[in-house]
Amino acid sequence: MNNTEKKAVVLSSGGLDSTTVLAMARDAGFSLYSLSFAYGQRHDFELKASERVAAAMGVKRHLITRIDLTPIGGSALTDDIPVPKARDEAHMAAEIPVTYVPARNTIFLSYALAWAEVLSAWDIFIGVNAVDYSGYPDCRPEYIQAFETMANLATKATVEGRGRFRIHTPLIQLTKAQIIQAGVALGVDYAMTHSCYDPTDTGLACGTCDACILRKNGFLAAGVPDPTPYAP
8 A cells, every 4th residue: 555645534425515525635635535324314315325426536445334323313314303394594594403413423523533543544524514504513613623632632543643633624614605616616516416305215306405405505506507306
């Protein structure tokens, strides 16, 4: 193996944001190691999308790790709770959405950190965003900084002085339109991505959940045609 290889572990959901982050990491010269999760979410279409994305992006290795958050529940994505529909962005931003999965980013980043330590990959990328509606507490800059501090205290590699981990959040202050424009400039084909929280049985996006509305509005504001197949 090339000891000078610059490696990055990138959290990949198969969605618009994480795919843009993969493209950004690739553009920055990183060898890509992408990590996705089967965590008990409502459907597996996003996992199929993550595999398409990994192949298209030339990822060196793509892992789908299985963890089960359904016994914990507490989210519309992992529990028998309706997915909110037909809300405007002001309504989405009024409170932390029920699509928040308890501690999900902490769990995902912990797995990414473990793999990064094994790979001696000092850079971890995650597509969190604090601008468009999010409201998720684990998407805030102060949370990311706290996790990075913890990562550099809690790992053998850093205690032994072999390196220092960095958590990269290149989208954190971008609007959805800016994210799409950045991805298009890097050659991202968004037709291979999946964002919908509540797709049909055949994988068509519902068009009315928060994720679909943000995606639609983002393409419209970016002036880019939306390639998403929506249900009638």
